Amino acid sequence: MSEQVSNQQINDEGHLTIGGVDALALAKQYQTPLAVYDVSKIRDQIRRFKSVFEDNGVDYAVTYASKAFATIAMYQVVDQEGAHIDVVSGGELYTALQANFPAANISFHGNNKSYDELEMAIENHVGTIVLDNFHEIEQLSDVLEKHDASVQVMMRITPGISAHTHEYIQTGQEDSKFGFDLKTGLADKALQQVLANNRMNMIGIHAHIGSQIFELNGFQMAAEKLVDIAAEWRAKYDYQPQVINVGGGFGIRYTKDDNPLAPEAFVDAIVKTIKQRATDKGLTMPAVWIEPGRSIAGPAGYTLYTVGGRKDVEGLTSYLTVDGGMGDNIRPALYQAEYEAVLASDPFAKTTETVHLAGKYCESGDILIDQAHLPATKPGDVLAMLDTGAYGYSMASNYNRNGRPAVVFVENGKSQVVVKRETYADLTRLDQAYDPE
Structure with missing residues (x-):
């Protein structure tokens, strides 16, 4: 039983519902593994972020960090809620443009944008380029000259603040592949280059200290540092x-072991910190932009799996296998991410065993939940893994030549496929025969 499932999500049959639709019905209609998003949760979180800024009376932008989950449908929902997006590749930018997302509300991030990607951004009138290195400044300058264009830019800096999170997702410390370093004077040098270029409108500074952060202190320190700069x-x-x-x-x-603040509480503290520091420094209050990704997409997502076989060895934890795994969610294997799962037919069923919830991929490390506390299960049962909306589908692969799952959006009791399940034919669509002559 998970504390993250509410009584309101249980229907008269005792089944888990997502967006008002029975999870077992979703599994039957669309098959498993299946990525399901409760769209109302996406909308609600964006609105909560926006209300924080409006309550504080500051100019702002809520910019969805779309690397967490980027599809045409997701971009459409974000646009409907009046938020911005950031993209980190030509592929994400192309997807956003296919969704008719307003280009003026797109920020283009990334630590190694290619010339072609920068040109694509300028040709499509992307609102802001977030500069990450000197080579990029040179390339963007060439692109702007070629197209007789100008663009808003920000500079990403590394503020020297290390978040208390997994080392793979720390990004604000000095030893990072991202951004211009402050301590060595690189940020100052870059600023002077940008200010000297009349095709670049330097609107602001940017820092990102990491991901899945629970402690407020790091954000407050970063906010103060940015104002000081x-x-x-x-x-x-x-x-x-x-x-x-x-x-x-x-x-x-x-x-159940995670106890973060509500995402909007982080933002409220950040805004108040910037307000106070700007006053102390005699600065005009700047607009405050944020780039949440996981906190918007993560809690909205569920992955439905069908139970297959199991392996019981006396004296050892049993292995319970499902029909997905590291191909649709590599995070547990990549950096030991933890999740909870419930039995879709009875989410509040009493747990009776602890198992390794294993995937079907040919890797010993393909374990979705190392210590999954579950009720008794049998082959054919449907499990729902919770909070899988961020970095699951976006990092999915075709390992072992398995197709990626379908993605379904659910809202107000209605479901709709927004990404089709890949077929075997899809897996070979780009393959070419080899003729050695």
């Missing part, structure tokens, strides 16, 4: 950023 640059270069972008990384609850 703004004051420094005003004194040294007569430049004051219009925007301070504090990134994202707000932690969510995956298991």
Whole structure:
């Protein structure tokens, strides 16, 4: 039994519902493994973020970090809620454009944008380019000259703040592949180059200290640091950023052991910190931008699996196998991410055993939940893994030549496929025969 499932999600048959639809009905109609999103949760979280800024009376942008989950349908929902997006590749940008997302509300991130990607962004009038290195400044300058264009830019800096999270998802410390370093003066050098280019409108500074962060202190320190930099640059270069972008990384609850603040509570503290620091430094209050991804998509997502075989060895934890695994969610194998799962037919059933919830892929490390507390199950039962909306489907692969699952959006008791399940034919669509002559 999971504390994350509410009584309101249980129907008269005792089954789990998602967006008002029976999870067993979803599994039967669309097959498993199946990625399911409760769209109302996506909308609600965006609205809660926006209300924080409006209550504080500051200019803002809620920018969805779409690397968490990027599909045409997701971009459409974000646009319907009046939020922005950030993209980190030409593929994400192309998907957003296919969704008719307003280009002016797109920010383009990434630590190694290619010339072609920058050109694609400029040709399609992307609103903001977030500069990450000197080579990118040079390339963007060439693209802008070629197209006789101009663009808003921000600079990503590394503020020297290390978040308390997994080392793979720390990004704000000095030893990071991202951004311009402050301590060595690289950020100052980059700023001078950008300010000297009349095709680049330097609107702000950006920092992102990591992901799945539970502690408020790191965000407050980063916010203070960004304001301090703004004051420094005003004194040294007569430049004051219009925007301070504090990134994202707000932690969510995956298991009963996780106790993060509500994502909007992080934002409220950040805004108040920037307000106070700007006042202390005599700065005009900048607009505050945030880039939440996981906290918008994560809790909205569920993955439905069908139970297959099991392996029982006396004296050892049993293995219970499902029809998905690291191909649709590599996070547990990649950085030991933890989840909870429930029996879709009876989410509040008493747990009777602890098993390794294993996937079907040919890797010993293909374990979705290492210590899954579950009731008795039998082959054919449907399990729902909770909070899988971020970095599951977006990191999915065709390992072992398995197709990626379908994605279904559910809202107001209605379901709709927004990404089709890959077929065997899809797996070979790009293959070419080899003729050695």
